Amino acid sequence: MMLVWGPIIFGLILGLIVGVSIRKTSFNFTITSYIVLIIAALLIAWQLGQFDFYRDIRMATGFVSGFIGLLIGRLLFGRGS
Amino acid sequence: MTSQILKVICYPISFILIAWGIFVVLGGHISPGGGFQGGAMIASGIILSILVYGLDQAPFKLSHEYISILESIGALGYVILGLVGLFVAGSFLYNVGADFYNIVPTTIQTIFHYPDTTNAGIIPYLNIFVGLKVFVGLSAVVVAFEGFKKLGEEEEGE
Numbered sequence: 001m002m003l004v005w006g007p008i009i010f011g012l013i014l015g016l017i018v019g020v021s022i023r024k025t026s027f028n029f030t031i032t033s034y035i036v037l038i039i040a041a042l043l044i045a046w047q048l049g050q051f052d053f054y055r056d057i058r059m060a061t062g063f064v065s066g067f068i069g070l071l072i073g074r075l076l077f078g079r080g081s
Numbered sequence: 082m083t084s085q086i087l088k089v090i091c092y093p094i095s096f097i098l099i100a101w102g103i104f105v106v107l108g109g110h111i112s113p114g115g116g117f118q119g120g121a122m123i124a125s126g127i128i129l130s131i132l133v134y135g136l137d138q139a140p141f142k143l144s145h146e147y148i149s150i151l152e153s154i155g156a157l158g159y160v161i162l163g164l165v166g167l168f169v170a171g172s173f174l175y176n177v178g179a180d181f182y183n184i185v186p187t188t189i190q191t192i193f194h195y196p197d198t199t200n201a202g203i204i205p206y207l208n209i210f211v212g213l214k215v216f217v218g219l220s221a222v223v224v225a226f227e228g229f230k231k232l233g234e235e236e237e238g239e
Contacts, residue, residue: 002198004198005197006107006196006197006205007107010205010209011103011104011107014106014107014209014212014213015099017151017213018099018127021127021141021144021147022140023140023141024140025092025134025138025140026088026138027088027089027092033093040097041096044101048104051111053111054197055198062104062108063100063101063104066099066102066104066107067097067100069103070096070099070100
């Protein structure tokens with residue numbers, strides 16, 4: 001089984017690009033809300049499935065890496081108001 | 082004044098929508114979707130948060146520089162990829178990553194080859210650039226409308 005790196009790498013980059021625009025919200029989202037969000041995203045990725053012709057893993061890697069990129073961007077730049 | 086319920090539910094949905102848009106952009110060469118559709122989905126996530134939170138308190142803050150830089154990268158990236166094909170193979174937007182006619186040096190083909198199993202070449206890169214451009218373009222329209230609305234309300238108040 002060979003991992004397809006295209007959607008992983010570019011999903012992360014696209015997620016980071018969008019994620020750097022995230023700032024702190026007026027509503028206080030705790031770490032628990034983010035954990036629930038991550039679990040929901042993993043479930044969605046599992047149900048989406050991988051693209052056709054990619055036979056590496058059952059999960060939508062582009063979706064997951066885009067989501068991780070968003071969270072990393074939020075952690076890096078989302079502290080200011 | 083937007084309700085707290087909307088604020089609580091809109092922020093996670095924006096995250097999911099944006100990640101879904103990225104998924105659609107990256108699958109443009111092998112599944113329905115592509116740069117425009119995925120970019121519109123990413124923009125819909127941003128627009129949702131702007132509509133619910135308002136322009137000042139929105140979690141996604143798109144500054145003028147951010148929008149102009151991404152618009153420029155989207156347009157320039159597309160044109161540069163086309164020019165690479167023109168200079169290397171003799172025709173604009175020639176797929177130097179896939180190289181169906183075997184006229185491109187192997188080094189250049191390796192550089193522009195998208196790392197997946199379908200030999201798509203530069204098509205996913207074009208999708209990514211179009212996706213970036215559409216995402217900031219559609220978001221900028223809503224940011225401008227919200228800004229005009231706020232300005233109009235301020236003028237009415239005076």
